[in-house]
Amino acid sequence: DIQMTQSPSSVSASVGDRVTITCRASQDISSWLAWYQQKPGKAPKLLIYAASSLQSGVPSRFSGSGSGTDFTLTISSLQPEDFATYYCQQANSFPFTFGQGTRLEIK
């Protein structure tokens, strides 16, 4: 199985900050990576797919990059509603696997 490792596990930031979350795959997954946002008690929401494609309706302050084994999610200017947990997910091969999550907290 492909292991997905996110860093950091948690990060504190302020409204207006630029934040980057990293995801590393244990083997080459090409560009088959997605990012999700989850708020407490809610279902995850798709933000980015195919490493850098923005899902319809998602604000443009979210962006993704990377290929192979190393990927990043960047939020260019944090808004109050962005404080949540973020997960990466590889879609290169079964079983699909997720990173352990990065909790984004208010500083």
Place this chain on the structure above:
Amino acid sequence: EVQLVESGGGLVQPGGSLRLSCAASGFTFSSYWMSWVRQAPGKGLEWVANIKQDGSEKYYVDSVKGRFTISRDNAKNSLYLQMNSLRAEDTAVYYCASQYQLRKFDYWGQGTLVTVSS
């Protein structure tokens, strides 16, 4: 508006069975792969199983193979997960999720909680 509504969760004893359902609306259900994804209390996300549009292909995570069965009824716009021989480690919120393209979970239901405990 896309809606996925799960049902069927609850408390079950170890070794017991449960059948989860997911009712879909607002999109062409028969055109989508569908998945079940679970989240143990306070933990991360784990993909469990998925099924092709016509039901001809099914895939499972190793930990549920031989115990869980995914199925669908396109006439009823419904997805199912039959869970047998349940274990304490199966305790989680179970989400159904759509996949128009196999490689992303587009939409998610609100989840249904399964608790396996004596």
